[in-house]
Amino acid sequence: MNSQLKPLPTGHSTLATLIDEGMVYIDKTPLVHRLTRYPGRFFLSRPRRFGKSLLVDTFQQLFEGNERLFRDLYIHDQWDWSRRHPVIKIDFAAGELQSKEALDIRLYRILKENQERLGISCDWDTNDVPGCLSQLILRAREQFGEKVVVLVDEYDKPMLDNIENLETAAEMRSGLKNLYSVLKAQDAQLQFVFLTGVTKFSKVSIFSGINQLEDITLDKAYATICGYTQHDLETSFAGHLAGVDWARLRRWYNGYRFLGDAVYNPFDILLFISKDRMYRNYWVETGSPSFLVKLFRQRRYFLPQLESIEVGEEILDSFDIEHINPVTLLFQSGYLTIASTQTRRSRLVFRLAIPNQEVKLSLHQYFLDGYLQVEMDQRSRYQDQLYDQLISGDLPQLIATLKRLFAAIPWRNFTNNAMADFEGYYASVLFAFFESLNAQVIPEDITNQGQVDMSIELEGWIYVMEIKLLDSAADLVEGKNPALQQIQARGYSEKYRGKASQGLFELGLVFGREERNLIQADWLKPH
Numbered sequence: 001m002n003s004q005l006k007p008l009p010t011g012h013s014t015l016a017t018l019i020d021e022g023m024v025y026i027d028k029t030p031l032v033h034r035l036t037r038y039p040g041r042f043f044l045s046r047p048r049r050f051g052k053s054l055l056v057d058t059f060q061q062l063f064e065g066n067e068r069l070f071r072d073l074y075i076h077d078q079w080d081w082s083r084r085h086p087v088i089k090i091d092f093a094a095g096e097l098q099s100k101e102a103l104d105i106r107l108y109r110i111l112k113e114n115q116e117r118l119g120i121s122c123d124w125d126t127n128d129v130p131g132c133l134s135q136l137i138l139r140a141r142e143q144f145g146e147k148v149v150v151l152v153d154e155y156d157k158p159m160l161d162n163i164e165n166l167e168t169a170a171e172m173r174s175g176l177k178n179l180y181s182v183l184k185a186q187d188a189q190l191q192f193v194f195l196t197g198v199t200k201f202s203k204v205s206i207f208s209g210i211n212q213l214e215d216i217t218l219d220k221a222y223a224t225i226c227g228y229t230q231h232d233l234e235t236s237f238a239g240h241l242a243g244v245d246w247a248r249l250r251r252w253y254n255g256y257r258f259l260g261d262a263v264y265n266p267f268d269i270l271l272f273i274s275k276d277r278m279y280r281n282y283w284v285e286t287g288s289p290s291f292l293v294k295l296f297r298q299r300r301y302f303l304p305q306l307e308s309i310e311v312g313e314e315i316l317d318s319f320d321i322e323h324i325n326p327v328t329l330l331f332q333s334g335y336l337t338i339a340s341t342q343t344r345r346s347r348l349v350f351r352l353a354i355p356n357q358e359v360k361l362s363l364h365q366y367f368l369d370g371y372l373q374v375e376m377d378q379r380s381r382y383q384d385q386l387y388d389q390l391i392s393g394d395l396p397q398l399i400a401t402l403k404r405l406f407a408a409i410p411w412r413n414f415t416n417n418a419m420a421d422f423e424g425y426y427a428s429v430l431f432a433f434f435e436s437l438n439a440q441v442i443p444e445d446i447t448n449q450g451q452v453d454m455s456i457e458l459e460g461w462i463y464v465m466e467i468k469l470l471d472s473a474a475d476l477v478e479g480k481n482p483a484l485q486q487i488q489a490r491g492y493s494e495k496y497r498g499k500a501s502q503g504l505f506e507l508g509l510v511f512g513r514e515e516r517n518l519i520q521a522d523w524l525k526p527h
Contacts, residue, residue, distance in 0.1 A: 255353075
């Protein structure tokens with residue numbers, strides 16, 4: 001790589017490191033200045049690895065008056081460097097906490113570190129963590145003669161780490177709610193409060209004690225406060241990305257929208273550059289959404305609906321451990337983003353979509369692993385076989401592979417679970433498989449005669465599929481395929497005539513509840 005290029009800030013989340021080492025830094029201080037001009041209390045939710053910790057550190061360095069770090073940044077000439085505010089920083093990034101006792105110990109240690117950094121002496125009762133924070137705020141205000149700044153990074157991590165254990169998660173929520181309620185009680189002593197994390201918990205749960213927070217998660221003015229814009233890549237990263245296929249890069253990694261300009265996840269871009277610009281799944285490899293997949297299975301969620309979700313604001317900004325909406329969790333975790341908005345009945349409605357190719361391929365692989373529970377190498381073999389058969393129009397082998405696929409699903413998947421008794425289960429598995437092949441899948445494809453279950457386009461081939469579920473093979477009528485008959489009777493494939501450069505097929509798939517597999521499959525190639 002060109003030695004004249006600035007080093008990449010891969011793995012770094014402190015402003016001092018980026019500035020002192022001359023690394024690439026995207027100046028977010030115009031937005032930082034907008035937030036910090038006046039006393040304020042703010043909350044921001046963004047997915048993992050989106051630069052939240054660097055933003056929090058930027059606030060800390062600014063309020064502590066570290067002028068040298070900002071000399072070449074927008075905010076330098078806008079800031080009063082003669083004032084220095086005491087900053088209390090609470091960060092839950094390190095490790096997992098699995099009990100309320102462990103949370104209290106961690107909080108006491110964090111507050112102790114803040115006390116020592118600020119040079120403040122407190123007389124604390126270690127059994128009263130909220131009281132410790134309250135005393136720390138009061139002593140800092142008194143000693144520095146300026147109002148206090150409180151920054152909380154990954155405020156929700158103790159709850160999310162225990163989300164599968166409702167009792168422990170509830171205990172964590174209670175402990176954090178008591179801690180954050182101090183921010184309301186000490187409001188008069190505070191200059192600036194900023195909390196950030198992945199999820200936005202409902203106000204009646206953790207935020208009831210600090211309801212003065214302004215949520216900027218879906219504020220157009222701050223849509224790009226975390227993440228890289230297209231302009232950032234074409235300017236600050238111009239040398240690193242010289243000659244890149246911009247359309248392909250956008251398709252793979254761009255597309256996160258928070259009511260403003262689309263942004264890239266910084267983690268993706270930095271690894272893409274440092275790994276010789278290979279198109280791979282970087283961000284999603286940092287954590288498996290196993291709980292999400294389990295939740296979708298429990299709720300018998302119809303996966304094709306992920307292509308056409310419309311929700312109101314209350315779904316996106318409200319989350320609680322007793323009432324988890326899987327769509328909310330998908331959005332807040334970064335697996336869905338806002339594709340468009342409209343107003344309906346004086347109510348803002350969001351249409352959600354998977355942001356990019358990286359997330360699409362990986363999310364559906366996670367769903368496959370969760371729904372099928374077969375070994376990864378076995379799943380990969382099925383994917384390779386299906387891909388080859390789809391791009392060659394080999395329908396006999398395609399059907400044979402589908403039968404082997406459903407036969408390989410462990411019977412334990414259906415123990416105490418009626419999932420396979422629903423047509424949507426088979427459609428969901430097929431949808432996830434075809435999506436993981438990077439095929440263009442149109443679920444519930446609408447025609448002027450109604451809607452077919454699924455249409456698949458891949459490398460010039462188009463398959464129009466209808467799925468039926470019967471009780472067993474005994475219900476079949478010889479010589480008749482009800483799924484294929486419906487395709488033909490309603491002319492589902494008409495809209496694709498002349499559009500398939502390689503071939504067009506109508507495919508009727510009939511599954512049996514008793515057999516838990518394909519019991520009949522027939523196809524036609526329309527003339």
